[in-house]
Amino acid sequence: MEKHELQSLIEDLHGKYQSLDEGEVATYIPELGKANVDDFGVCLVTSDGRIFETGDCDRPFTIQSMSKPFTFGMAIEELGQEKVLQYVGVEPSGDAFNSIELQSGTNRPYNPMINTGAITVTALLHARHGDRTFDAVLARFSAAAGRPLTIDEAVYQSECRTGHRNRAIAHLLLNFDMVHQEAEAALDVYFKQCSILVTCHDLAIMAATLSNMGRNPLTRHEVFDIRCIRDMLSIMFTCGMYDYSGQWAYRVGVPAKSGVSGGVMAVVNRQLGMAVYSPPLDMHGNSRRGIEVCVELAARLGLHAFDCLNFGSSFLKVVL
Numbered sequence: 667m668e669k670h671e672l673q674s675l676i677e678d679l680h681g682k683y684q685s686l687d688e689g690e691v692a693t694y695i696p697e698l699g700k701a702n703v704d705d706f707g708v709c710l711v712t713s714d715g716r717i718f719e720t721g722d723c724d725r726p727f728t729i730q731s732m733s734k735p736f737t738f739g740m741a742i743e744e745l746g747q748e749k750v751l752q753y754v755g756v757e758p759s760g761d762a763f764n765s766i767e768l769q770s771g772t773n774r775p776y777n778p779m780i781n782t783g784a785i786t787v788t789a790l791l792h793a794r795h796g797d798r799t800f801d802a803v804l805a806r807f808s809a810a811a812g813r814p815l816t817i818d819e820a821v822y823q824s825e826c827r828t829g830h831r832n833r834a835i836a837h838l839l840l841n842f843d844m845v846h847q848e849a850e851a852a853l854d855v856y857f858k859q860c861s862i863l864v865t866c867h868d869l870a871i872m873a874a875t876l877s878n879m880g881r882n883p884l885t886r887h888e889v890f891d892i893r894c895i896r897d898m899l900s901i902m903f904t905c906g907m908y909d910y911s912g913q914w915a916y917r918v919g920v921p922a923k924s925g926v927s928g929g930v931m932a933v934v935n936r937q938l939g940m941a942v943y944s945p946p947l948d949m950h951g952n953s954r955r956g957i958e959v960c961v962e963l964a965a966r967l968g969l970h971a972f973d974c975l976n977f978g979s980s981f982l983k984v985v986l
């Protein structure tokens with residue numbers, strides 16, 4: 667049988683970018699510094715559950731900041747948009763993911779895709795679930811991936827020991843009444859959520875769950891209420907790639923989120939979830955190979971939300 671066009675395409679891109687020898691593995695969480703710079707996986711999952719993958723798609727790594735859209739979605743679903751937006755904004759910060767700044771006037775974090783906002787969101791979940799918060803987060807992430815996930819205890823301990831900047835953020839938020847008095851307990855949940863182990867394969871399924879309006883396309887489980895998907899994807903579109911988000915929207919044009927472990931996941935609304943794993947990062951903290959693969963996939967398949975030339979031709983013809 668002839669190889670599927672999408673499978674050939676990702677194998678080509680994997681071959682082309684394997685030799686791209688740029689970027690640095692994150693070391694500010696010491697345990698992440700042990701990542702293998704050559705690990706490289708690319709996985710696509712269509713919204714109707716077809717899987718195309720190549721390279722290291724079964725190698726586990728920690729989800730890190732790619733946890734942020736999912737906890738935000740949980741908060742929107744469980745607490746409602748109005749309540750969540752009292753505590754966190756929807757504006758790109760134009761700054762690094764770990765910057766210590768809040769919006770003037772409201773003292774809210776700029777958005778939930780950076781650490782200030784994500785810690786606030788986790789604290790909102792903690793105010794609701796208390797000691798069971800992490801279990802609720804893990805259950806939801808597992809449903810999105812379609813299998814029971816676990817945490818990397820060594821990465822969690824490493825971040826607990828060295829996460830002084832995040833601790834400072836939690837206390838700043840406490841000072842401004844953006845988190846409740848159990849800020850430390852909420853921060854502990856945040857460190858744990860970042861330490862959840864996924865593979866590139868899992869991440870692409872999680873992205874495909876969002877592309878399929880909240881329903882996991884393989885298990886058919888409704889993981890997120892359809893009403894919070896728009897909130898999740900629009901924040902990923904404007905704020906998901908740190909202070910590269912504007913360039914990403916311009917060049918790739920789909921909602922996405924990256925993490926310092928070297929993962930990038932992207933969502934083509936109602937069509938496709940994509941994930942790339944490759945640990946070396948660029949100056950913004952985005953996977954170096956991940957960016958290149960996604961830019962080229964978007965161009966070759968006409969994935970950009972505002973693509974007028976390709977849309978409806980190459981990609982839809984191949985997949986739908």
Ligand code: GLN
Pocket residue numbers: 729730731732763764781825832860924925926927951
């Ligand atoms: N756990 C990391 C932190 O909070 C996540 C950062 C990231 O992936 N950008 O610093």
